Amino acid sequence: MVDQTNRDIQNNLGDEALRSAQSGQARPGGSSAPGGQGGPSGGRWWRRLRNPATGLPKLWVEAVLLVSLYYVYTATRGAADASATDANRLGWDILHLQERLHINVELSLNNWLQSVPVLAVICCYYYATLHFVVTPSLLVWMYRRNPGRYVRARWTLVFTTLIALCGFFLFPTTPPRLLPGTSYVDTMSHFEGWGWWSGSASAAPDGLEGLANQYAAMPSLHCAWALWSGFLLARFARRPVVRVLGCLYPAATVFIVMATSNHYILDAVAGWAVLGVSTLLAFAITVRHRSRRAADVPPAAPADAEAGVATAEAAVREEAAAGTASAGTTSAGTAVGTAAAARARVSEA
Numbered sequence: 412m413v414d415q416t417n418r419d420i421q422n423n424l425g426d427e428a429l430r431s432a433q434s435g436q437a438r439p440g441g442s443s444a445p446g447g448q449g450g451p452s453g454g455r456w457w458r459r460l461r462n463p464a465t466g467l468p469k470l471w472v473e474a475v476l477l478v479s480l481y482y483v484y485t486a487t488r489g490a491a492d493a494s495a496t497d498a499n500r501l502g503w504d505i506l507h508l509q510e511r512l513h514i515n516v517e518l519s520l521n522n523w524l525q526s527v528p529v530l531a532v533i534c535c536y537y538y539a540t541l542h543f544v545v546t547p548s549l550l551v552w553m554y555r556r557n558p559g560r561y562v563r564a565r566w567t568l569v570f571t572t573l574i575a576l577c578g579f580f581l582f583p584t585t586p587p588r589l590l591p592g593t594s595y596v597d598t599m600s601h602f603e604g605w606g607w608w609s610g611s612a613s614a615a616p617d618g619l620e621g622l623a624n625q626y627a628a629m630p631s632l633h634c635a636w637a638l639w640s641g642f643l644l645a646r647f648a649r650r651p652v653v654r655v656l657g658c659l660y661p662a663a664t665v666f667i668v669m670a671t672s673n674h675y676i677l678d679a680v681a682g683w684a685v686l687g688v689s690t691l692l693a694f695a696i697t698v699r700h701r702s703r704r705a706a707d708v709p710p711a712a713p714a715d716a717e718a719g720v721a722t723a724e725a726a727v728r729e730e731a732a733a734g735t736a737s738a739g740t741t742s743a744g745t746a747v748g749t750a751a752a753a754r755a756r757v758s759e760a
Contacts, residue, residue, distance in 0.1 A: 498626040505584065525596050571689040584626055599671060629681055
């Protein structure tokens with residue numbers, strides 16, 4: 412009788428453990444892949460785009476994204492070059508609006524900077540260099556040092572650039588240095604002999620003037636990217652000195668783009684507004700992605716239930732080896748109770 416009871420209990424426990432293990436392997440939406448991207452084939456396709464160690468997109472995916480942004484920029488440059496008249500009109504509209512708001516400070520800054528040649532040359536190197544060095548360097552730094560925050564930072568930068576490119580395409584704007592009928596001095600052109608930049612295309616190197624969009628003033632990508640970079644440095648840098656530099660970088664950029672007559676102050680404000688909208692979009696897309704991944708994560712393996720089943724089986728074998736009829740009867744009752752507890756653990760898991 413004891414042997415028969417033991418066999419029945421073991422069979423029941425085995426069935427419960429098998430059903431529990433099968434239910435633990437199920438995936439939401441019928442997918443067996445951890446990524447849950449619409450089935451096994453979708454999961455394999457998604458995994459090819461991500462680094463299995465960090466979960467971040469692979470570097471070649473990032474490179475494709477950057478190349479795509481460049482070609483979009485090229486398209487906006489071609490459209491802007493054909494709209495010089497409209498760009499001049501919008502430049503004058505911005506200038507008149509600033510005069511009415513009493514924030515027309517570009518001309519005074521530009522005249523003062525021309526009177527300090529050493530500082531003017533430093534500002535030219537700043538304008539022609541840091542914009543193209545700091546931003547991609549911080550992107551790589553976030554990818555390597557802060558992978559948990561990289562995706563959101565990357566999407567913020569991408570959305571900022573795309574919205575700004577739409578602005579360049581729809582609203583080409585002549586910068587102060589090119590606006591006809593004004594007394595602005597093109598600082599980059601005036602100190603062309605001190606650096607590698609072209610006198611006719613601001614920060615573009617000599618011989619590459621055709622790659623620059625002369626009317627990409629509204630909004631200011633220089634100011635938007637600088638604020639993005641400064642925030643990341645102030646937020647994630649470990650050294651206090653670097654954090655302070657992160658706070659100063661956006662302010663210095665605004666001063667330089669106006670003092671060199673490359674942007675209006677409203678260009679900077681528009682660039683910051685675009686960055687704010689892009690940050691909200693990046694938050695929305697990353698929160699949605701994390702929620703989807705959380706929903707696709709498989710339930711925890713029923714380790715406690717399997718341990719309870721193993722313990723019950725061991726108890727059955729030990730009690731069965733006692734060999735007495737009275738102990739056998741007690742053994743059966745104890746084993747039944749232990750089996751019931753194991754089933755409860757399985758159900759809870």
